[in-house]
Amino acid sequence: MTENRMEQPMNENKIISLDRKELMGVFLRFSCFPMVTINYERFQTLQYFSALAPVLKKLYPNKEDQISAAKRHMAFYNTTPEWMGFTLGMNCAQEEQIANMPQGEERSALEDSVNTIKASLMGPLAGIGDSLRATVEAIIGALAAGFAMNGSIFGAILFFVLGNAYYFGISYFGFFYTYKNGMKVIRDMNKSGILDRLMESATILGMTAVGALIPSWVGFKLTSAIQIGDYVLNIQQELDNIIPGLAPLALTICLAWLYKKNISSLKLVGLIFVFSLIISLIL
Incomplete structure (x- = not known):
């Protein structure tokens, strides 16, 4: 040696x-x-x-x-x-x-x-x-x-x-x-x-690799539809027509930006809970 x-x-x-x-x-x-x-x-x-x-x-x-x-x-x-x-x-x-x-x-x-x-x-x-x-x-x-x-x-x-x-x-x-x-x-x-x-x-x-797996990992879909006269707007379908997985990608980018601003992961979990509750009530 x-x-x-x-x-x-x-x-x-x-x-x-x-x-x-x-x-x-x-x-x-x-x-x-x-x-x-x-x-x-x-x-x-x-x-x-x-x-x-x-x-x-x-x-x-x-x-x-x-x-x-x-x-x-x-x-x-x-x-x-x-x-x-x-x-x-x-x-x-x-x-x-x-x-x-x-x-x-x-x-x-x-x-x-x-x-x-x-x-x-x-x-x-x-x-x-x-x-x-x-x-x-x-x-x-x-x-x-x-x-x-x-x-x-x-x-x-x-x-x-x-x-x-x-x-x-x-x-x-x-x-x-x-x-x-x-x-x-x-x-x-x-x-x-x-x-x-x-x-x-x-x-x-x-x-x-992480970016490609975001749609599979992040379970965020806007499943509600909005009635506009005789037309029914399916929000999730329209978003998928623009970019598949756009909703979970946007949520992930937003959370990453907040984390970069020194917001703790525990606070982010609470924020996700409140956000989900509000969205579910509105949509």
């Missing part, structure tokens, strides 16, 4: 390297239990350190080095859980390199860079991760809801399977990709702009 990652400086001691089993242990500890130690003082810090602890113990046989490494990874950390692997993989590569370096300024500089990497990446990763997760969950939820609304248990199964496939897929790829490539991954992302393109594509796809 050392090729194409970080150049490993040689020292007088035997090279200490991490094997696949140990790396899988880190992956499983952070991916299966990402939020078990979260608190409002350090957020994900304890879980982050817990995932790395066995690796640090192997890399640093000396107790003083173990304590120093533990202190490095007890600094504040918080990001979208499945994207934690991107910094964890890079930190594993850094710690492996540090463990095989002789004491000196170069080693101290690399030790200092461990938390610099974590602090500089956790914010951008959280922004990307939260946005992408919202888009993916909207798409998966839309697919699952179609089955669930028809009374099929397959909707719940689909949501569970696809949701976990996304979560573990991102976690696995991020961790092992950054471990293998080290700092190269940052340069590649900055040059290619791949994350920006991925976010834009996912957002377009998510908005399209």
Whole structure:
């Protein structure tokens, strides 16, 4: 697991390297239990350190080095859980390199860079991760809801399977990709702009899927008819002749606009109830 990652400086001691089993242990500890130690003082810090602890113990046989490494990874950390692997993989590569370096300024500089990497990446990763997760969950939820609304248990199964496939897929790829490539991954992302393109594509796809499902999800129809002399005006039919699903679309846009104006979801529910009551009395 050392090729194409970080150049490993040689020292007088035997090279200490991490094997696949140990790396899988880190992956499983952070991916299966990402939020078990979260608190409002350090957020994900304890879980982050817990995932790395066995690796640090192997890399640093000396107790003083173990304590120093533990202190490095007890600094504040918080990001979208499945994207934690991107910094964890890079930190594993850094710690492996540090463990095989002789004491000196170069080693101290690399030790200092461990938390610099974590602090500089956790914010951008959280922004990307939260946005992408919202888009993916909207798409998966839309697919699952179609089955669930028809009374099929397959909707719940689909949501569970696809949701976990996304979560573990991102976690696995991020961790092992950054471990293998080290700092190269940052340069590649900055040059290619791949994350920006991925976010834009996912957002377009998510908005399209949600927009197409509005007529099915939003049960808003004006079923009453208005008598105008000998002519009977069917409001819903006329609206459908203009744009099918126009009524639920208009209601959804109105509610989205109100939500954007900081009106809480609870107030919106009450507003929908009052609006429905008024419409039912008028029409």
